[in-house]
Amino acid sequence: MHMAASPQKVSATGGAGSGSSSIVEALADFARRRKSFWVAVSLAILFTAWEIAGRVPISFAFPTFFETLSALIEMALDGTLLPAYFITFQPLLLGVAISAVLGIGIGIVMGLSDKAEWLLAPVFIVLQAAPMAALVPLVTFVYGIGLVAKTLAVIMLALPVIVLNSYKAVRHVNPSLVDMCRSFQGTRMQQIFKIVIPDATPVLFAGLRLGIAAGFIGVMLAELLITPTGIGDLITYHRSVANYAHMYAAVASIIAVSTLTLAALQYVELRFLRPEKRRK
Amino acid sequence: MANPIPLRTADNATPDAIVEVRDICKRYGDIEALRGINLDFERGKLTTLLGPSGCGKTTLLKIIAGLVPATSGQIRINGRVVTGPGPERAFVFQDFALMPWATVLRNVAFGLELKGMPQAERHRIARHYINEVGLSGFEEKYPHELSGGMRQRVGIARAFSVNADVLLLDEPFSAVDEQNRRKFQEDLLRLVDKERKTFLFVTHSIEEAVYVSDRIVLLSPRPGRVSQIIEPAIDRSAAPDVIRRDKGYLDVVEEIWQGLRQYAE
Numbered sequence: 001m002h003m004a005a006s007p008q009k010v011s012a013t014g015g016a017g018s019g020s021s022s023i024v025e026a027l028a029d030f031a032r033r034r035k036s037f038w039v040a041v042s043l044a045i046l047f048t049a050w051e052i053a054g055r056v057p058i059s060f061a062f063p064t065f066f067e068t069l070s071a072l073i074e075m076a077l078d079g080t081l082l083p084a085y086f087i088t089f090q091p092l093l094l095g096v097a098i099s100a101v102l103g104i105g106i107g108i109v110m111g112l113s114d115k116a117e118w119l120l121a122p123v124f125i126v127l128q129a130a131p132m133a134a135l136v137p138l139v140t141f142v143y144g145i146g147l148v149a150k151t152l153a154v155i156m157l158a159l160p161v162i163v164l165n166s167y168k169a170v171r172h173v174n175p176s177l178v179d180m181c182r183s184f185q186g187t188r189m190q191q192i193f194k195i196v197i198p199d200a201t202p203v204l205f206a207g208l209r210l211g212i213a214a215g216f217i218g219v220m221l222a223e224l225l226i227t228p229t230g231i232g233d234l235i236t237y238h239r240s241v242a243n244y245a246h247m248y249a250a251v252a253s254i255i256a257v258s259t260l261t262l263a264a265l266q267y268v269e270l271r272f273l274r275p276e277k278r279r280k
Numbered sequence: 281m282a283n284p285i286p287l288r289t290a291d292n293a294t295p296d297a298i299v300e301v302r303d304i305c306k307r308y309g310d311i312e313a314l315r316g317i318n319l320d321f322e323r324g325k326l327t328t329l330l331g332p333s334g335c336g337k338t339t340l341l342k343i344i345a346g347l348v349p350a351t352s353g354q355i356r357i358n359g360r361v362v363t364g365p366g367p368e369r370a371f372v373f374q375d376f377a378l379m380p381w382a383t384v385l386r387n388v389a390f391g392l393e394l395k396g397m398p399q400a401e402r403h404r405i406a407r408h409y410i411n412e413v414g415l416s417g418f419e420e421k422y423p424h425e426l427s428g429g430m431r432q433r434v435g436i437a438r439a440f441s442v443n444a445d446v447l448l449l450d451e452p453f454s455a456v457d458e459q460n461r462r463k464f465q466e467d468l469l470r471l472v473d474k475e476r477k478t479f480l481f482v483t484h485s486i487e488e489a490v491y492v493s494d495r496i497v498l499l500s501p502r503p504g505r506v507s508q509i510i511e512p513a514i515d516r517s518a519a520p521d522v523i524r525r526d527k528g529y530l531d532v533v534e535e536i537w538q539g540l541r542q543y544a545e
Contacts (some may be wrong), residue, residue: 124432147346179347180377186390194394198381274381 063245070247080234081253088230088254091147092219095154096212103159103211104204107166111200112192117167128160132218136225150229152224158216165207169200172175205269209262216258291323298323298478299344299446300530302495304353306339312503313339317353319497319506321446323381327470328478330486330536336504337482338374338450342478345371345448349396354456357446367395370439376431377425384410385419387434409437412474429460440471446478453488465492474498488541490514490532491523498536501543508539 023066031037047065054064063071064204075081110117136153143149173196181191231254238247297320306314315443321327329337342348344355346365354361357368365371370391378387385406386393392402411421413433423431432452439447453461469492472479483489489496489513500507512532514523523529 174377176373176375176377177379180371180373181394182389183345183347183369183371184394185365185367186394190394194390195379198379201381 061242061244064246067245067247068252071243071245072253073236075246075249081250084110084230084234084250086230086255088219088223088232091154091222092215094147095151095218096158097157098151099158099211099215100208101164102174103162104166104208107204107207108170108192108197109162110163110167111170112172112196120163121167124160124163127156128164133221134157134226136218136221140226145227149226150219153222153226154215154218157221158215161206161214162211165210166200166204169203172203173199186255188192201269201273203243205265205273209265212261212265213258215263216254219266289438296323297321298358300354300356300359301340301344302341302354302356304355305351306336306343306348306504307351311399314343315503315505316505317504319479321480322338322495323445323478324476325494325499326481327495327497328481328483328489328490329497329499330489330540331481331507332501332540333484334504335499335501335543337484337499340499340504340509341448341450341480341482345369347371361477367442368445370442370444370447372439372452373436374454375449376423376428376455378431378434380423383420383422384426384434384527388437391438393520395442398416405441406437409440410434412431412440412471413437427450427460429456429464432456432464436468440475444477445522445523447483449479451482451484452485453485461488462520466491469516486533486536487524490529490536496536498539510536 051065054062106120110120139149139152143152177195177199180193181195220232223229228236231250234250235247299321299518301317301319304314304317329340331337339348343350346362386402388410389402389406392405410416413436415430415433426544452466456464466487494511496504498508514529
């Protein structure tokens with residue numbers, strides 16, 4: 001979020017116009033070349049709109065951007081934010097890890113075998129279509145309010161997305177590459193591990209990213225609907241005491257963490273698994 | 281090459297046939313793709329399957345490769361009946377079929393990698409054939425960094441690397457632009473001469489067929505049948521530009537065109 005400050009400051013200096021044409025040029029040059037500049041501008045516009053909306057104010061319960069930012073810093077410093085994340089991350093990481101391993105595994109098997117597809121696809125299509133928020137309270141009846149229930153909520157959200165994407169990834173593998181492997185007498189195992197899985201990797205990762213995003217939804221649903229713990233507790237508590245800046249800070253922080261996690265995953269994929277993309 | 285007088289009739293009792301096609305039929309549901317194909321392919325020769333689209337030439341090549349099962353009939357390689365892919369055949373794909381995540385070196389060595397050959401040895405062989413097809417210096421590049429023609433050279437180097445007796449090429453130059461295609465055809469002829477292998481080549485280009493082939497099998501469509509076999513007696517020791525203006529070459533092109541024009545829409 002602090003990224004927003006720098007371009008605003010630079011353009012303000014440029015606007016002052018004290019022999020600043022070189023700075024403007026340098027900035028224009030930077031803007032042409034760097035994607036990060038536009039990301040920063042995009043965030044700056046969002047946060048400015050937020051600040052204005054908060055100052056109007058559109059609602060007494062809607063804090064400005066800077067109020068929210070200071071509340072976030074306060075929570076980070078007084079030691080409420082970190083322990084909350086520690087609590088939230090437990091079901092999240094556990095659920096996402098289980099969903100990733102199980103989901104990619106099931107998806108690949110479904111992609112490779114028609115029988116597995118016919119057996120399993122309907123289940124996951126129904127699960128993906130189902131409004132999971134309505135099912136989360138049911139989990140409490142069976143598994144109570146502990147870690148198991150919350151992990152299960154994450155899996156319920158993340159697993160169907162990962163399974164269906166992995167399945168599609170395998171089904172869309174280039175048939176010509178499979179023929180190539182066969183023509184050189186590759187075994188079925190070589191075909192799966194040397195051709196099918198590598199060729200499916202981009203779509204597998206797209207599914208994984210969607211699954212992790214769904215996992216974040218799942219953990220927040222669990223923490224808001226089952227019992228307030230972690231970040232869910234921060235949100236619920238600050239709402240109940242009308243501490244809106246802190247409530248928004250908790251909400252914004254989980255959005256930021258989710259976004260950064262997905263960006264990190266994309267980086268890992270491009271950096272380590274797709275050597276052909278590295279030189280672009 | 282000292283070619284005999286042009287032979288215009290199908291003589292099935294080829295003395296040294298490495299690939300024998302016997303009564304091959306292929307049906308896709310109600311559609312009859314190939315009917316009663318009988319062909320022999322002579323060892324060390326380049327034979328082209330030529331015909332309009334829909335004549336089943338690629339299907340026939342894939343049946344010989346063992347990638348597509350025939351509805352009935354037999355394929356014999358070196359006298360043995362085969363039902364699937366085997367080490368004595370290597371396939372070059374129309375769309376190259378290169379692994380985008382692997383370097384040129386790994387792509388070329390892939391056939392050997394599947395056989396479990398140690399890395400050092402397979403890389404040595406792959407480097408040799410990368411050099412043979414004129415791609416030295418591109419070993420560590422990825423397919424997307426190469427032009428269409430260069431990608432197909434990778435495909436051909438991969439097929440050479442496994443040291444198969446028969447190379448099956450499915451319209452290998454169709455995705456290569458015209459200038460590069462001519463250069464490529466010349467390079468292919470040089471490799472044919474050097475490697476002493478049997479080539480089965482599918483194309484829809486008459487000029488290409490006449491230019492590269494020892495023998496041309498014309499297929500007619502719906503259903504695919506052998507309509508004519510032509511042996512263009514062209515002196516390949518001449519320069520490529522001379523060959524392309526040679527009267528014999530042009531006559532064969534014209535003759536094939538006359539045979540095929542009835543199928544042109």
